[in-house]
Amino acid sequence: AQSVSQHNHHVILSEAASLELGCNYSYGGTVNLFWYVQYPGQHLQLLLKYFSGDPLVKGIKGFEAEFIKSKFSFNLRKPSVQWSDTAEYFCAVHNQGGKLIFGQGTELSVKP
């Protein structure tokens, strides 16, 4: 069965530190990839998505993600985090003909 793994469950950073959150998936075919963010007390919002083309995808609020097909990975990055980035981040993967599967989520805490 298709699965999505986010290895970091809770990440704590100071402001201005660089961020990288890992996401790996198990499906070997064509996939569409997403990162969603959930700020405290709010619903999930789309951060960025990859369907095809340039494997380096830029999203909102300075986030980017890189699709590395050979590694089945879609890691999320931000060069310099802010306190307002404190949230839970979810990777999601959709294979052709299947359903959208979410990872377990990574909670990011940014210390001011």
Place this chain on the structure above:
Amino acid sequence: DAGITQSPRHKVTETGTPVTLRCHQTENHRYMYWYRQDPGHGLRLIHYSYGVKDTDKGEVSDGYSVSRSKTEDFLLTLESATSSQTSVYFCAISERAANNSPLHFGNGTRLTVT
């Protein structure tokens, strides 16, 4: 934000009682989804709908049923609530299938089964 309203926002119910959660959208999107969110599990798909009266099961559909009699409403029913169904339930909508279109989420319903 997409026009998605979930009701109720909070509910406490007893084991064995039926519970219905409602999702209402004003976007006229074809696809609607019900997810549950639990710590350590992320979001798991319960059921989804790809049109009026067209629904299908997700990963964790046991103990749940859905109905979609109108484009704008997608109901989730817990036939006989159990403590394991204590969770936060999110409704989502998308204009096209989830592989081609991002999901827009409602604000969630927090359900506690005692």
